Amino acid sequence: MERRMSMLKWISLMALATGIAGCMHVEKNDSSSIMPRASAVEPNVYVDDQGQLMYSLKRAGTPVVMPSKMGITLEGVELGAGVVLSAQPAKRIEGSFEWLGNSAVVENNYTAQNYAVTHSASGRKWMLETRLYDTGFAFRYVVPGAGSQRVDGEDTTWNLPTDAELWHRQNGDSFQYYWSKSKAADIEAGFNAQLNVTVELSDGSYASLNEGGSFSFSGASLEFNGSNEANTIFADDKEGWTIEGEVATPWRIVMTGPDLNTLVNCTLVAAVCPAPDQALYPEGCHTDWIVPGRSLWQWWGYWDPGTQWEKQRWFVDNAAALGCLYYMVDEGWEHPRQGWATETRTAWEAMKELADYAETKGVRLLVWRGYPTNEEKYWSGMETVEKRTAFYVNSKKAGIYGVKIDFMDSESVVHSTFMETCLKEAAGYELMVNYHGAPKPTGAERTYPNQITREGVVGMEHNKWETIPRSHYATSPFTRFLAGSADFTPTTFQPGFVKGTTFALQLAQPIVYTSPVLHWADKPQYYLNSPAVDLIRSMPTTWDETIVLPSSKIGIQAAYVRRKGQDWYVGIINGSDDAVEQSLDLSFLGEGRFAATLFKDVPGQPVVLKKELLIAERGDSLAVRMSPGGGFVAVFRKLEARPYGGGIYGQQVVALRFVEGAEVRYTLDGSEPTVTSTKYTEPFTVRESCRLRAKVVSGDGKGTEISARFTSVPKLHFARSGAPCIAQPFPFHRSCSGRLL
Known part of the structure; x- marks a missing residue:
């Protein structure tokens, strides 16, 4: 034996x-x-x-x-x-x-x-x-x-x-x-x-x-x-x-x-899961209708009133102002009380009208549907192939890009069969799928890459009705996220909902928590008035490389370094009840110098976010000081725009930030910049919707490109103040002299 x-x-x-x-x-x-x-x-x-x-x-x-x-x-x-x-x-x-x-x-x-x-x-x-x-x-x-x-x-x-x-x-x-x-x-x-x-x-x-x-x-x-x-x-x-x-x-x-x-x-x-079917996904996860991106989501910030018909164009305008590719229309839109359906228009016809308007702003719609039928709530359900087919067909006709299916609340063989079947069926209509009220992921996104994210996590949604323990923010990355991406719906800047954390921790969430479609949960004015608005407009949702720093400890600290192209992002979450001081070694950076933007805690002021601009390079180190339940964010780029796209209210002055000595060329028609394109020498003004593309053609960062969409939108009035909220560009310079010590 x-x-x-x-x-x-x-x-x-x-x-x-x-x-x-x-x-x-x-x-x-x-x-x-x-x-x-x-x-x-x-x-x-x-x-x-x-x-x-x-x-x-x-x-x-x-x-x-x-x-x-x-x-x-x-x-x-x-x-x-x-x-x-x-x-x-x-x-x-x-x-x-x-x-x-x-x-x-x-x-x-x-x-x-x-x-x-x-x-x-x-x-x-x-x-x-x-x-x-x-x-x-x-x-x-x-x-x-x-x-x-x-x-x-x-x-x-x-x-x-x-x-x-x-x-x-x-x-x-x-x-x-x-x-x-x-x-x-x-x-x-x-x-x-x-x-x-x-x-x-x-x-x-x-x-x-x-x-x-x-x-x-x-x-x-x-x-x-x-x-x-x-x-x-x-x-x-x-x-x-x-x-x-x-x-x-x-x-x-x-x-x-x-x-x-x-x-x-x-x-x-x-x-361990099978590769995707090329008949459904010719380019796998890069099939042209599977597009990661940021989304504005109204349910957390507004609950039921957020789905009222008369507010929908306003939400689309805010999504454009925040540089979001998507706007999520959540639960309630089919209910008569929300005003989508009228005597002369069905709710689906209203959805098509909204999608057409959103298209003019560069925004795509995602739409919610409950899995179980609930006549009282006007949920048509998804339990049968007939109901699902009607939903897919209507979604496609209305110009919808993805669907959010909610309230399976089980991983029985019936529900797991439904979730696999739904992904196959939705792929036939070129629809992405986000599962909420769903069990843990088991790798379906490998075989069915149109599963773009799923819940199965205590996310920021819970901060609406309870206080999420600080430790949870530093536990989830090393537990739930090991099974796959999660729709954590991150980041509030509402002082009343920070609940034991800080603005810096809130901003670190989308760097630490992976979700190919990222749903910003808060009311848009809190983002637009934040010093972090340009990071919110340009936050990647997928990554080229991930490094978990040695200071990480489950339930205590989650310290992540992420790379997208040549840009580097650092997000650190302090899940402890203690203030923390530590050093951040920048040895992960690539060659040359980087324009760095830091977002820090202010001791004793959890709802204040301190922003600093520096020039950094490999070999430098940063002093990181975090409050209890605090955080730290740093972004290192070769080239960036301020503002980084967003809404134009009449006109907008745009500046480019890069390392001194580099030469940058740009276009405003979406074409690729070349050495003969307009050379950037000073801030310029845009007065109508356009796609900015800029490229470092020589010097430090050569080859680095950025793209930012500017969209003409009405002045955005918010219920609390009644005054227009126009995000002003944060002061900065084309290059900064403040070297790190």
């Missing part, structure tokens, strides 16, 4: 690379050597003395998962008990794909090792599929069959080290709960925890327990038993369900690494 276990451990693999969910387009897969490679991640798949299929996992010699059961129960038969195991030849897979998230391209390399499993009592044969990555281990069960097969449950267990600390949250229908930290043995027996669970190991390294590829399968959660072990259960399908033909479970995943940077950049949850 010992010799067989030893051979299986060797054959069970050793290899890897990191994954980050992805789409296709430049995807490539090359199978090569079947020989396993050396890796810090060491899985062991074997059969114990009782004939039970088992696994364990170490990383660099440290136990991550202690000996735990594998298996699935079909038709009352535990197919992992009393088995014979036979390892198949291993296969090395080398691949990459483009992605919308923490990085632009993902290297997706792993060793695939399958095991033929025979259930001795029944003679039934099935396959255990495993993948070994440099940053984790994934496995699933594939049971062939014809006709109906009843899934009664899964026998996978997760036996965790006694000294490991777990970050976990309650599993429930809203999937919006806070995270708690404790040892597995201290979690009450019977507690149902939602996957994913983040684990702090005794040697200072980390792990994350997840599932990936849960398509048309009930979502898994963990039930703790009062010891160090948790069982895999299907809380929303406790009585089981039936599958036609082959049963292929989602992947059970353990991501692991020496630090939080490794964990954040390891999104195996989506990497």
Whole structure:
């Protein structure tokens, strides 16, 4: 037995690379050597003395998962008990794909090792599929069959080290709960925890327990038993369900690494999922109708009155003034009390009218629909193919670019099947999808890149009716976001809703929290009057590179560095109750000098945001001082505009900021600047809608380009003051002399 276990451990693999969910387009897969490679991640798949299929996992010699059961129960038969195991030849897979998230391209390399499993009592044969990555281990069960097969449950267990600390949250229908930290043995027996669970190991390294590829399968959660072990259960399908033909479970995943940077950049949850169908997504996640961007969202700031018809053009104008590509029309627009439908116009005809107006402002509409039918609220529902088809057809006719589907509130097989089906159907109408009231992500955005974001998180929405604990802001990046992007709906500058945080923490959220479509939640005047308005107008929503700084600690601090093109963004969230002073090493910067803009806390003044302009370069360092519940933001660019697009109220003076000695050319008709385009020498005035494009043609930052849309809009009057709010450009200079020390 010992010799067989030893051979299986060797054959069970050793290899890897990191994954980050992805789409296709430049995807490539090359199978090569079947020989396993050396890796810090060491899985062991074997059969114990009782004939039970088992696994364990170490990383660099440290136990991550202690000996735990594998298996699935079909038709009352535990197919992992009393088995014979036979390892198949291993296969090395080398691949990459483009992605919308923490990085632009993902290297997706792993060793695939399958095991033929025979259930001795029944003679039934099935396959255990495993993948070994440099940053984790994934496995699933594939049971062939014809006709109906009843899934009664899964026998996978997760036996965790006694000294490991777990970050976990309650599993429930809203999937919006806070995270708690404790040892597995201290979690009450019977507690149902939602996957994913983040684990702090005794040697200072980390792990994350997840599932990936849960398509048309009930979502898994963990039930703790009062010891160090948790069982895999299907809380929303406790009585089981039936599958036609082959049963292929989602992947059970353990991501692991020496630090939080490794964990954040390891999104195996989506990497295990199939590549997108080129018939639906010819360019994968860069298919032309899948467009990330910023959106104005009215529900948080205005609740029900925000959907009233007479306010809608005003919201579109504000979206344009904020440089948003989208405006989200949320719940209530179909209700007669909101005035969309009249005796001479349907609500959909009104939507088309609004979309046509928005198009003239460079803004695209997104529209809400509830999943369940609710006649009292005038929700038509999405439960049937007829209802969905009518919704898609009407959306397309009205000129809608994406849909927000809400209130699934379950990960039962019925709801998970709906969510997969909806993504396929919506792709046929070239519609992006944002799921709210939805369970955890399991990588669907890899296979269906029109899933542009989803909720399943306690986001800023909750700050409307409760106070979000400071620690939550620094916990979510290392827990929920490890499974995929989240629609956190960030950033309030309303003093009454900061609630224990600061403006700087609020501004750091969209840098730390990934969402390819980012919904600004607050009333637009608070953004337009903020010194950060130009960052809000130009904030990226996807990234080329992500670095988690060593000062990060779950629940205490989330310190992120992001790169988009040649520009760098730093967002730091202080989730603690203490003031923090630390140094920020700028060694991550590229070559040359950068025009830096800093946003800082002001001690004792949580609703004041201090803005500083500097010139910085690699080798410099910054002193960072954060208030309790505070934050810090820094942006390093080779070229930027002030204002960075937005609304024109008659006319707007525009200046460009860049490093001294560079030469910049620009156009105002959207054409690409060349060496013969207008040379920037001083601020200029725009008086009508235009697309500014500017480019560094020589000197520091050569090749850097920016684009900003200016849109003519009416003066924006706000209910509180009744006065027009016209955002004035913040004072700055073409280049700054204040070098960092």
